[in-house]
Amino acid sequence: MLHLRPMTSEEKAILKSNSLFSEEDILGLHTREQLMLHLKEKGVNPQSFLDYWAYEEELKKLQIQLIKLQRWVEKTGRRVAILFEGRDAAGKGGSIRRFIEHLNPRAMRVVALSKPSEIEKGQWYFRRYVSNLPNPGEMVFFDRSWYNRAVVEPVMGFCSTEQYERFMRQVPEFEHMLFEDNVTVIKFWFSISKEEQAKRFTRRRNNELKQWKLSPVDEKGQELWDTYTHYKEEMFSKTHTSFSPWIIVKTNNKKEARLESIRYLLSHFDYDGKEDSDIVLYPDPNVIHRFHRSIYQIDG
Numbered sequence: 001m002l003h004l005r006p007m008t009s010e011e012k013a014i015l016k017s018n019s020l021f022s023e024e025d026i027l028g029l030h031t032r033e034q035l036m037l038h039l040k041e042k043g044v045n046p047q048s049f050l051d052y053w054a055y056e057e058e059l060k061k062l063q064i065q066l067i068k069l070q071r072w073v074e075k076t077g078r079r080v081a082i083l084f085e086g087r088d089a090a091g092k093g094g095s096i097r098r099f100i101e102h103l104n105p106r107a108m109r110v111v112a113l114s115k116p117s118e119i120e121k122g123q124w125y126f127r128r129y130v131s132n133l134p135n136p137g138e139m140v141f142f143d144r145s146w147y148n149r150a151v152v153e154p155v156m157g158f159c160s161t162e163q164y165e166r167f168m169r170q171v172p173e174f175e176h177m178l179f180e181d182n183v184t185v186i187k188f189w190f191s192i193s194k195e196e197q198a199k200r201f202t203r204r205r206n207n208e209l210k211q212w213k214l215s216p217v218d219e220k221g222q223e224l225w226d227t228y229t230h231y232k233e234e235m236f237s238k239t240h241t242s243f244s245p246w247i248i249v250k251t252n253n254k255k256e257a258r259l260e261s262i263r264y265l266l267s268h269f270d271y272d273g274k275e276d277s278d279i280v281l282y283p284d285p286n287v288i289h290r291f292h293r294s295i296y297q298i299d300g
Contacts, residue, residue, distance in 0.1 A: 053252050055255045061279040062262045070139060072271035074107050077136040079183045082265065083145040086190030087228060087299055089200035091254045095190070096141050098258045099265075103139070112143035125149060125167060126174055133183060146171065147187075150235040155227050156217060157242040168238050175244040186268065187246050188261055189236075189291075191299045194225050196252040229299070236291045246291040248296055260287040 013155045039049055073080055077176060082099070084092040111132045120128050126146055134140040144152075149167040153159040159167075178185055192200075201218065221228065240246045247264060249257050263283040266274070274281065 005222045023257065041070050055259070058259055058279070059098060059262075061277075062259060062266070063098070065102075065274070065277055065279070065281065066099065066262065066264050067102060067265060068273045069269060070103050070107055070269045072269070073139055074104075074137040075272075079134040079136055080139045081134055081142060081178075081183060081185045082139065083088060083142045083147065083185065083187045084190065085144065085147050085151075087192060087197060088221045089204065089213075090190035090192045090299075091196050092190055093213075094254060095188075095258045095261055098141055099141060099262060107137060108139040108141065109134075110141045110143060111145075125163070126170070133178070137295075146174075147235065147239075150239065151219070151228060151231045154231055155224055156220070168234070171239050172241055173246075175239075175241065179243040184268075185244050186265060188264075189232075189246055189248050190257055190261075191248055191297050192252050193298045194222065197299075199221055232299075238266055240291045248289055248291055248297060249287065250289070251287050252298065256284075256287060260284050264288050 035049075039045075072078075084096055086092055100108060100110060109132075113128060113132070116128065118204060126274045129142075132140065132142075146167075149159055150171070154161075154164045175185060201214060201222070204214045236246055247259050247261075251260070252258050260283040263281055266281045267283060
């Protein structure tokens, strides 16, 4: 039986990262049967823990593939930009952390720009993003991107109608230039429901370690939900192209969003060692799909 199988050192490492288990507990646990008994004594649903365990095992295998991908990007001099967009609390930052957790920091960067300075406000809008694009052999993860001007800025009144309309005309041309210059741009939109966003806001509000994530702009997300929807749909319809498509991550489950978005990135490249993988590298089509007007989205 599966639960009688002896636990590996990797599985015990997962237990060490969980507050339910002391060092003494871990030393005394040798089989899954013992683990199940321990969880019941702690009043924990064993199935929920096993689901978490399976997620951690799956994530580790995908992260090994990400390392292979990064080495290939370095070797071939590819330039890869991954954009993480979505409503507030959609899970962008948490997903980025899982993408980069074991990558070589010398060959990747995370870009999360603050609001533009007075000087930057007078420059071409794309200028500060251009300076952060990937160098040869590098992967860059954008925690929000130039698409701030497509949704957040017009919703919150941070740009004029003229600035917004100019951006919407220019962005397909800008991305086409990147495509022609062999910069790979992958655009993720993390889609969550209004109810799930409200729950996550409440958890942030009640967690002292995460309160910094909740800003006045975030708080307006629920109030202005329909306005966000309007601008989001405008963005998709005018900036989804064959050379730079929008990839929708449609799930309220953070763990599922992380795993399937990693799978999509891996499926996009034929990197060295990919054929030797012992894990599914193609995303679930029920979670990951290209934007299409007729597809129902949970953050609609």
